[in-house]
Amino acid sequence: MAAEVRHTNRRGEILDHASRLFSAHGYDGTAIRLIARASGVTEAAIYRHFDGKAQLYDEVIRAKAREHDIAGDLAASRGCGDVEDVLRVVANHVLSLAHRDPELVRLMSNSSLENDQGRATIFREVRSPYIEFLVEEITRRMAAGEVRRIDPVITSRCFVGMVMDCALNAGMWSRFAGAEVDAQTVVCNNVPIFARGLTNDGATAPFNDGV
Amino acid sequence: MAAEVRHTNRRGEILDHASRLFSAHGYDGTAIRLIARASGVTEAAIYRHFDGKAQLYDEVIRAKAREHDIAGDLAASRGCGDVEDVLRVVANHVLSLAHRDPELVRLMSNSSLENDQGRATIFREVRSPYIEFLVEEITRRMAAGEVRRIDPVITSRCFVGMVMDCALNAGMWSRFAGAEVDAQTVVCNNVPIFARGLTNDGATAPFNDGV
DNA sequence: GGACAGAGTCAACGTTCGCTCACCTCGTTC
DNA sequence: GAACGAGGTGAGCGAACGTTGACTCTGTCC
Structure with missing residues (x-):
């Protein structure tokens, strides 16, 4: 990160402005002329620094994804607490990421069809780390009997999807319902529901059927 | 006389093609020229039929939303079964809608920033009916003691968000994980988890604390 | 001190964009 | 049968688009 600082930062400046404009107006809605200005x-x-608009967009996405070390952040919580804590860690991380980096949120919800490769990149760089962390945690806790027998992959994908959808559409909520709902309230409401749905009852034996 | 008047349907034809093209390439990515051709x-x-591109797009969205009577469909299941059945009805309806009308799905995930009014329209016409139905069902069942004390609005929004995210990103899943997961499998896995997280234990008294 | 490469400008290219104009062609109405 | 409005055409507008080529400036290296 510190090694990249050359004495001409033009490339980085262009990337920053391009990121802001792409996230604000989308790919087709952002002209090279605007970024230049x-x-x-x-x-x-x-065009001295980038091969074309598509490649510039791709670099923007990649740079944006590299700003955050999601997998690294999550690794610190590996194996800690019960499954409710795990869900809370994931949900809080997603929502705080969305709060810290609104550009990323916009890029995520913008790169829908325009430039499909960009969408795949964001999916792989942002969504997958959460899913993989959850799959690992749930699988281990299922083997240990803490979690009921469910499909860890589907469950993880859907939980992350729920939180992502919440982060992406929070703005829409307030427009229709009026009242703004803050992230912490959502987490406090939903994580226990999901956790309760996942955990075995105390009365139930951990291994009630074979794998 | 009346049998040959099918070509008075030009407006509808244009709307159909516009819908297909907008959903395939987005707003900025679809030229009027293409729709005309x-x-x-x-x-x-x-331009004889529509005031401009923006208005055409808006009409497309509105027509697309009007094709489905989501609230009407759901009304038939009002008050039926337990909360798990309610969640299953909603999830199945969303997923079957997405399966029947892929254009709608693409319009939903496309209309991100481009034409913000279109996004709000889709949100109101497609997402809100599900949420309102769920809020009503959960609130009633909470009062009856079937459902634990949670926030019905947040819970409903997040459940619908989870299912929508699943419907929108199902294509992405298969690209990364390889194995395709069909909608029914997802419902069978997730609805019981959510329902279990919502329902009161049999051992617990329905009204264990005041409202 | 000359060669050279990187970074930048200016001007323009060919294309496509949303949109409009003048005109035509009907079926209906008075 | 004249008038008329709805719906359609073909040509073309001005602007914006992504991209390029020729050129200048400025360090750095041999």
Whole structure:
């Protein structure tokens, strides 16, 4: 990270402005001309640094995803607490990420069809770390009898999807329902529901049927 | 006389082709020229029927939303079965809607920033009916003691969000994990988890604390 | 001090965009 | 049968688009 700081930061500046504009207006809605003007250079200068619009967009996505070490953050909580704690860690991380980096949220909900590769990149870099962490935790806790017998992959994908959808559409909620709901309230409401649905009752034997 | 008047349907034809193209390439990615060519007319003809591109897009969204009577479908299941049945009805309806009308799914995930009004329309016409149905069901069952004390609005929004995210990103799943997961498997896995998290234990008294 | 490469500008290219205009062709109405 | 409005055409507008080529400036290396 510190090694990248050359004495000309133009490339980074362009990437920053492009990230902001792409996230605000989408891929098709952002002209190279706009990025150039925002970066204080001409359009031709942008083509000195990037091969074209598509490649610039791809670099923006990749740089944005690399800003966060999601898997690394989650690794610290590996094996800690009960399954409710695990869900809470994931949900809180997603929602705080969305709060810290609104551009990322917009890029995620923007890169739907325009530039399908960008969408795949975001999916792989942002969503997958959460899912993989959850799958691992749930699988281990299922073997230990803490979690009932469910499909860890489907369950993890859907839980992450629920939290992502919440982060992406929080703005829409307030527009229709009026009252703003903060992230912590959502977590406090939903994580226990999901956790309760996942955990074995104390009365039930951990291994009630074979694998 | 009345049998040959099918070509008075130009407006509807244009809407159909516009719907297909907008859902395939997004708002900015779809040129009026393309819609005209697909509809077998010139661009000028489109401007006879619609005020402009933005209004055409809005009409597409509105027509698409009106194709389905989500609230009406759900009303038939009002008050039936236990809370698990209610969740299953909602999840199955969302997933079958997505299966029957892929264009709608694409429009939903496409209309992100481009034309924000279109996004709000889809949100109101497609998502809200599910949420309102769930809120009503959960609230009633909470009062009856079947469901634990949770926030019905947040819970409903998040459940619907989970299912929508599943419907929207099912294509992405298979690309990364390889194995395709069909909708019914997802419902069978997740609805019981959520339902179990919502329902009161049999051992617990229905009203264990005041409202 | 000359060669060279990177970074930047300026001007323009060919194309496509949303949109409009003048005109045509009907079926209906008075 | 004249008038008329709805629906359609073909040509073309001005603007914006992504992209490129020729050129300049400025360090750095041999």
